[in-house]
Amino acid sequence: MSDSETRSIWTGRALAACVLAALAGAAWLDRSSAPAKILRRMDSMTALVSMRFQGQAGVLPPTLYLAVYSPATHSLELAVIPPQTPRPQQPQEKAPRTLADTYGAVYARQEDSGAAAEAMSRDALALLAQDPLWPRDGGGRPDFWLELEVPAEVRPAFPQELRSWLAPLLAKPLFLIDFVRAAGRDAGAVRWTDPPHLYDLLLIGRELGRLSVRDIRLAQFPSSRRLLHPFLGGVFSRARGMPEGPAALTIEVLNASDQPGIALRATKLLRLQGLDVLHFGNAAGGEARTRFLDRTGRNGAARSVAAALGCPEEEVLSALEENTQVSVTAVIGRDHGRCTRLREGAQ
CATH class of the missing domain: 3.30.70 (Alpha-Beta Plaits)
Known part of the structure; x- marks a missing residue:
C-alpha cells in the first residue's frame, strides 16, 4: 500500500471520528438542554420579562410580561402585568400593596433599578405560584427570567405597540443571528437572571423566528385575584390548542x-x-x-x-x-x- 493510500485511509478515519464526535456532542447537548426537553414534550415554555424603555428613569417601575410559548399551536401569548397589580399580602400589612409598591420600597433603599425590578418580579412570581395551574417544575420559577430594554419609542405598557415592534424583527431573514448576538451577552438590551447556554439560545431563536404577527396573542393580567385561576386556565388551554367554549356575544x-x-x-x-x-x-x-x-x-x-x-x-x-x-x-x-x-x- 502506498503512502498516499495510507494517508487517505487515515484521513477518512479521522473525518469519520470527527463526524461521530460531533453527532455525539449534538445528542448530548439536546439531551441536556431544558428547552429541547420542553419542545420534545410539546409543553408550554414560560418566561417572566421585566421590560423598560431606553432612558426610562430608574424611579419608574418597569412593566412585567408573562410570556407563554406553545410549540403545539406555534403561538406566543404575551400577558402584560401592570405595576398596579396587587401583590401577595404580607401578614404585617394592613392594606393591600401593589407590585409598584415593592419596586418603590427597594429603589428608595438601594437606588438600584435592577434590584428593585428583581424584587418586583419575585412578588409577581409569588402571585402566580399561588394558583395550582402554575407549573411547579423548577420550584415554581419560569423557564426563563430576564430584563429587556426596548427602544424609547416603544411603550411596554401598551401590548399592541410591543407586538408592532416585535413583528418586523421576527420577520428578518437573519433574526436568529441577531437574536443570539443580542441575547447572548449579559449587558445592553437583555439581561438574564439565569443565562441560557448558546444551544438553548439557538433553539429559542429558531422557534421565535417562525412566528408571524398573527401567532402573537395579547392578554391583560386580571386586576382581581379571584380571576387568576380562570386567567391561567385560559392561557394554558390555548397553549395546548384546546377549543374555546361558546360564549354569548x-x-x-x-x-x-x-x-x-x-x-x-x-x-x-x-x-x-x-x-x-x-x-x-x-x-x-x-x-x-x-x-x-x-x-x-x-x-x-x-x-x-x-x-x-x-x-x-x-x-x-x-x-x-x-x-x-x-x-x-x-x-x-x-x-x-x-x-x-x-x-x-x-x-
Whole structure:
C-alpha cells in the first residue's frame, strides 16, 4: 500500500471520528438542554420579562410580561402585568400593596433599578405560584427570567405597540443571528437572571423566528385575584390548542377617534350582521389605534367583531373581567381607516 493510500485511509478515519464526535456532542447537548426537553414534550415554555424603555428613569417601575410559548399551536401569548397589580399580602400589612409598591420600597433603599425590578418580579412570581395551574417544575420559577430594554419609542405598557415592534424583527431573514448576538451577552438590551447556554439560545431563536404577527396573542393580567385561576386556565388551554367554549356575544362600541359618528356607524354595521350591540358612545379619551377587548378572557369573540368591521384581527386583547355586561369592547381609534368595512360604510 502506498503512502498516499495510507494517508487517505487515515484521513477518512479521522473525518469519520470527527463526524461521530460531533453527532455525539449534538445528542448530548439536546439531551441536556431544558428547552429541547420542553419542545420534545410539546409543553408550554414560560418566561417572566421585566421590560423598560431606553432612558426610562430608574424611579419608574418597569412593566412585567408573562410570556407563554406553545410549540403545539406555534403561538406566543404575551400577558402584560401592570405595576398596579396587587401583590401577595404580607401578614404585617394592613392594606393591600401593589407590585409598584415593592419596586418603590427597594429603589428608595438601594437606588438600584435592577434590584428593585428583581424584587418586583419575585412578588409577581409569588402571585402566580399561588394558583395550582402554575407549573411547579423548577420550584415554581419560569423557564426563563430576564430584563429587556426596548427602544424609547416603544411603550411596554401598551401590548399592541410591543407586538408592532416585535413583528418586523421576527420577520428578518437573519433574526436568529441577531437574536443570539443580542441575547447572548449579559449587558445592553437583555439581561438574564439565569443565562441560557448558546444551544438553548439557538433553539429559542429558531422557534421565535417562525412566528408571524398573527401567532402573537395579547392578554391583560386580571386586576382581581379571584380571576387568576380562570386567567391561567385560559392561557394554558390555548397553549395546548384546546377549543374555546361558546360564549354569548354582546358588544359595546366606543369612539376614541375624535371623529363624530364613528361609533354609531360601527354599531349599525354590526347590527346589520346580526350582532348584539348593547351600548355605543364615546371613549374617555382619544386613542391612535383601534383595539378589541375580549372581556371573557378569550380571543374568538373579539376576533369575530374585528372581522365584522374589516379590522386587522391582531388588534385583539384578552382582558378577563368579572360581572361584565358585555363580552367584547370595540374601541375605534384614529386609525379606523384600516377597517375596510367601516371605511366602506362611510362612502
